Amino acid sequence: MSDEIPYWPSDNHPLFLRELPKHVRESSRHPDAAHHPDVAAVSVWCSCGLWRSTRPWDVQSHQAGFEEHLADVQRVVRVLPADLLKYGYARMRCLDEDAAVEVASAWIDRASARNRVFLDGDAVVVAFMDAQYLADIVHGALDRVDPTAVYLVNALKHMAAPPKPED
Secondary structure, three states: OOOOOOOOOOOOOHHHHHHHHHOOEEEEOOOOOOOOOOOOOOEEEEOOOOOEEOOOOOHHHHHHHHHHHHHHHHHHHHHOOHHHOOOEEEEEEEOOHHHHHHHHHHHHOOOOOOOEEEEEOOEEEEEEOOHHHHHHHHHHOOOOEOOOHHHHHHHHHHHHOOOOOOO
């Protein structure tokens, strides 16, 4: 794995600049963090809701994971038509390009104006208005996607959870 930052911080693509404020890294700290400054956060997530990490990583590893998420966002804004960026979107890495073609082929005919699938090398980019469309794709393709796609399923569950009643 390269030590390079996987996304381009100086990216001036107008669509990326418009999307970037929707992606803020947030975290909760370990209760003993004051005594152990090298302890990773308990949970790190993106404000968009589609990236979350609860792995026992050090802080730099969480940041690297978030930067990979931003790299995915940069790729998405170059793949999706601009009018679809107003809906939800996710980039799902597959095991290889053949697997990506299989996943895209299985869902291309089920697309609509607001729920669509795009091929991006060894990944599938899904634009969705209905989160169930993305959930169905992820569940139907679990044997052909990179294991990180499971995080999409968890993120969708998190997004779909009913709000907790306030005390």
